[in-house]
Amino acid sequence: MPLRYLIKQILMPPGILLILLLLGFCLRRRYPRFSVTCFVLGFAGFWLLSLPLGVEWGARLLERQPALAxxxxxxxxxxxxxxxxxxxxxxxxxxxxxxxxxxxxxxxxxxxxxxxxxxxxxxxxxxxxxxxxxxxxxxxxxxxxxxxxxxxxxxxxxxxxxxxxxxxxxxxxxxxxxxxxxxxxxxxxxxxxxxxxxxxxxxxxxxxxxxGFIGVDNARPFAGWLPEAKAFWQSSQLLNEALGLLGYRLFYR
Missing domain, CATH: 3.40.50.620 (HUPs)
Structure with a gap:
């Protein structure tokens, strides 16, 4: 259980994004191009996952079952x-x-x-x-x-x-x-x-x-293009569900 928890925290946001930013900083002199790539990916990942608009779009892909009337x-x-x-x-x-x-x-x-x-x-x-x-x-x-x-x-x-x-x-x-x-x-x-x-x-x-549907109109100022901490958490949940669904279909029969 501790090993599984550790691996998940490393490979899922924010862990993987922090690793990319750390690599971008540590390798900036020895491998400048690679470090720039890591930094851009890490920064872009944090920004995209923090957008309420991204949560809205991503949730609509997963929330396929309609609510009960x-x-x-x-x-x-x-x-x-x-x-x-x-x-x-x-x-x-x-x-x-x-x-x-x-x-x-x-x-x-x-x-x-x-x-x-x-x-x-x-x-x-x-x-x-x-x-x-x-x-x-x-x-x-x-x-x-x-x-x-x-x-x-x-x-x-x-x-x-x-x-x-x-x-x-x-x-x-x-x-x-x-x-x-x-x-x-x-x-x-x-x-x-x-x-x-x-x-x-x-x-x-x-x-x-x-x-608990979140793939609805985000009703945020500026149409949800400004980063929010809550949106980052929700995006991480959506990513976890997407990867989990894929993994289950591969490993459970």
Missing amino acids: QAQWAGLAQRAEAIVILGAGRERGDPAWDGDQPGLMAHERLRYAARLAKASGLPVLTSGGLHYGSPPSEAQIMAQSLSEDYQVTVRWQEGRSRTTWENARFSAALLREAGVRRVVLVTQAQHMPRALWSFEHNGLEVVPAPM
């Missing part, structure tokens, strides 16, 4: 047998809550899934393992939040998974034991292509319930 929520019980919510990290040891809390994206998923559960009456499964090996599991944290914040009881907790593929694999095993084959899958719209592919390849019929 609110008129469809009550009818989900005729199309599926359970709701599955995928974990999205946690905030560790928040003093205000005297413990770990779901991450920001996880909170968005929980709020949406709670609405779907109350409208449809479907049982809920939370999926997410230990965060860097430290308990409690994301599934447990999400289940507690659903109960305390939204008065929704979680029937199943899948607390072993570390990746989206394992979310699907372990959740499918739990649900098959309960006789469940059709699920409503809740996750961010940008993450839905990889999650949908994983769950379908683990034998489940899936009703996609994407939320």
Whole structure:
């Protein structure tokens, strides 16, 4: 796990961009042309990934599944047998809550899934393992939040998974034991292509319930051409999803 984490941080922004800038500085005398290339690539990468307009365009390529219309929520019980919510990290040891809390994206998923559960009456499964090996599991944290914040009881907790593929694999095993084959899958719209592919390849019929769309009009001054820190984070998430989807199709069959 530490090695995988280290490699990912090096190869993904901002790690790879910082390495390019460092190479551009260190090699400026010995290899001036190569150093200029590294610097330009590093600088351009930071700038492009920081543009809200780039986020908008990039998200539209990944957010292919349409949102469920609110008129469809009550009818989900005729199309599926359970709701599955995928974990999205946690905030560790928040003093205000005297413990770990779901991450920001996880909170968005929980709020949406709670609405779907109350409208449809479907049982809920939370999926997410230990965060860097430290308990409690994301599934447990999400289940507690659903109960305390939204008065929704979680029937199943899948607390072993570390990746989206394992979310699907372990959740499918739990649900098959309960006789469940059709699920409503809740996750961010940008993450839905990889999650949908994983769950379908683990034998489940899936009703996609994407939320958190960011491929919409950015509504920023100057049409989103000015760099923003939030846009850089969102662009990194989009890049991670694009590479993850490609990698899953290559390595998982």
